[in-house]
Amino acid sequence: MKRILFILVLPLLVFGAVDVSQMAGTQAKDEVTETRVNSQKTNSMGENPAEKNEDIEIKLEESFVRVFGEHLFNGNFTQFKQHIYNPDYKLAIGDRVNVKIWGAVDFSSTLVVDSQGNIFIPMVGAINLLGVKNSALVKVITRSINKVYKSNVFVYADLDIYQNISVFVTGNVNKPGLYEGLSSDSIIQYIDKAAGINLEYGSFRDIQILRNNQVVKKVDLYDFLLDGKMELFPFRAGDVILVGSVQDYVFVKGDVQKPFRFELGNTIHNLSDIAKVAGVKPIVTNAVVRSHRQDRQLLVSAYDKKQFAEVKLYAGDEVEFRPDYVAENININIEGEHNGLRSIVVRKGTTLADVAKMIVANNQSDINALQVFRKSVAMMQQELISAQLKELETLALTSSSVNAEQAAIRATQARTILEFIERAKQVEPKGQIVIDDVRTYASVVLEDGDRINVPNKNNLVIVQGEVSIPGAFVYTNAKDLKYYIELAGGYSNRADIARVLVINNSGKASKYNGRWNYAAIKAGDSILVLPKVDTQNLQVFGMLTQILYQIAIATNVVLKM
Template sequence: MQALQSEQGNRIDVSQYMQKGGYGYPVNRSYSVPGHLDRSQVQAYGANLFLSNFEAQRSDGINPDYKIAPGDKISIWLWGAVNFAEVLTVDNQGNIFIPDIGPVRVIDLPAGNLNQTVTERIKSVYVSNVNVYVNLLVATPVSVFVSGPVQRPGKYAGLTSDSALYYLQRAGGIDSERGSYRHISLIRDGVEVASYDLYEFLRTGRLDSVPFKDNDVLLVGQQGPVVTVEGAARYPFKFELDKDVSFGSELNFYARPLSKASHVGIFGDRDTGPISVYLPLAEFDDFQVEDGDRVLFNDDLRADVISIRVSGSYLGPSFYAVKRDTRLLDLLDYIQVDENQANVTSVYIKRRSVAEAQKRMIEESLQRLERSVFTAPASSTGEAGIRAEEAKLVASFVQRAREIEPLGKVVISSGNNIANVRLEEGDEIVIPMKSDLVNIAGEVLLPQAVVHNQEANISDYIAWAGGFTERADPERIAVVHANGLTTFMEIGDGRSWYSSSVQERIKPGDEVIVLPRVDTKVLQAVKDITQIIYQIAVAANVALKD
């Protein structure tokens, strides 16, 4: 009956798939976007730059790229026709003076080229029989002041070749709530000689290298306008704008929307009042964003093609890409099967949304069970002890029940009739194999598969599996049919849900699951546990012991 009447279930509320009001929402018209984050919870872009303790990992050796500066100490050895050994200091003009040679300019010379440059100059005077060795002994330290919104403003020692990042790290990094990552100035004698934009460094790896001098000031500017990015972006952070008003193209450059992003929602305040705008991603490049705006990148295009998987007994490909409005029978015409092996009258579907709904219903039942057991009052000490033991048993049952993963079966076939249901993204069409066996599992002594006997009923199959265990409940026997449908039978005094003629309808490929009995002497919440066991048997085709 479910299969024959399932056409009624094809009716859906199409309003949830339609965009209301088109792309451009007018100013002051608000709409809700689920799942947005609090602005204070979003990390600032570039904040991770100062998490590593790289100033503690610095080597005491001199970098070959270090540029010679006034005050550096250089040792020179000459031997052979001339003997000379002296430590010379680079003067304020950037030279060292070698007797009988004269001044040699070395300022801004990389330390790795020092030996070659000085040797060439000496060899120009002493042409032969003179050996030369030149070495930079001590690089002149400098003191740099770090000021502005940093964690620990102050004076820090370093080398002239150290980068601005080194001194910022020594100061604890930039305060992400007050400081600017885009406006950092190097001030020397009251004049700005260099500026740094750490966004440029993070995005392209480029950072101006300006040699520091003693008493330089590295000033971090105040934080500029900030825009928060959420949703389908590779960098969902708070971004500082370079100007008071910037275009969406600049934000796209740093936030890098995912390829699936199709629309952008912008929420903020303007002089005319709050705004709420929703527009295609291509139009966002020319949209002006301002301080305090929240930008949500969204994948709001519904694909015209969905993917369907096929499993079980089939020939050909296991995945199909079909149009969104495709129905089951339209696709079955293209799936090849071997009629001698495939049970084409028992096709069913595994659907993700159904599995989620089954999981949700089981979880709701478990929560009700916990509330009823854990909050039950006790009128005496003895009853309190019984309640405590019951709570332990229920907690163990709930823990195992929550580990069950429903299959999400959709029953679509009955006899030779198959419901022509609409397919959904991720559906799995299961075509069972023809089988001569009947599986018996659950609370039986010898769970096994036996050959189908047309004359046998459910009692015979259970007997062939060794009979019931002590925990079995003969009045709760689930039969999972090949088409995915689960029915319940009972073995009693004849007053059963099914007559003897119906009980004989166990077919090849069916699975008999004997469910456990809930002891009414131990547990008070028998009804709730029984309901959950039924739900799990239908959703996952397993018998969960209580």
């Protein structure tokens, strides 16, 4: 009896029995790499013109922790100014004041505070407004006018344009400095001018406004982020905004709307608080908390949703919210050539043999070649391909060159490889489980969401990849690999004749040397001719070949180089 094989291409590309437990533990690790490949053309005189340099700068995907509030400071707040009445604003030289007088005398004008701090009103004279608070503006002007006009005179005055003030923004921001704005601008606008809070060590909850070296206000931006609350503060020239360091925080992941790093504080103390802030989904039933205590002990605890309010959070805790339902039944989808239901619900533990008996077959159903596709297998295949692509990207961009000519060739090859990597990232593995013998149906235990495909009893052979005329050809008994390659017009100039894949309906893949191996072909088989890998770097060659195999087997498609 033959074993059941998962279609997974391991680094050694072994087609055969695979230990599923080892595959389940395989994970693609993120690599943080930034590499530049330079190709410089040098002329015979040793000159190195800058305009002839060819640069390739690639940043691989960085792995980082997402921080709650990271979207707040993106430059949008720096584009706007808000002219809001500020009663504490003190008039300065250059301010423009709208003055209206009516009654015994009519006067209306916009007056500018001159270099001596005065405005001048005809028949009244100079009125000193330097340092006068906005709230006292009308009172000061009225008092001066009443010295000339004793009665029946009414006065109205307001600031036409506020002068910019300068505010220091410092602490844990990306660009500390002195920034101009209006006194009525919000603290968010000033921090945005400083390129926002440093996400690595800056705090969104510990922000202070200092005036004359004294703290006059404390700000918690979580009030704005969570509830939209923002208390406007009248700034003065010379004020200091000090962003503190992040102190106690927890990490949240799982079935939540906001999987971020959150700072603990007055509004976040326990699991119930963080569940509300992170927006747990309705399906959540429990939480797993990994807590790093000061005694160097790692505590891992699970809590029911009813216990959330009783569980206190500590700095550095990792919280995962998740559903934990015990299902007795699973849902299976049945596709392909049959006359029965397309979706069935069966008991957990049901095998492929059990479901095969439920399928209503017709004359075209190949019930002895059932195909099973599984999401978890597709994810493993995707992770393996992604890991190989990361390694290939690093190899392509870090290859050394002995001279300028070789550097130019390497740079061109690197571009080609990077284009290939981008296309390879878009592939979607099928996640097929290889079942090479109908007698193994009874040992295939189905999982929720599995797709079972009933193949058609077709008499076709698919030939694709590097051949002259890819297509589907009628199966002819006792004909071999060479026969179908010739039907497809023979190998193309880019074909890697030594590496030809034949994939059966069952998903089993076999590798052949197309120069002399005349393998027998069965109805329903797919013949995949892979492209040549053109590179002098043996490591890159091996990695590219490996990836082409992986993609071909996982998707049943040849990816062009």
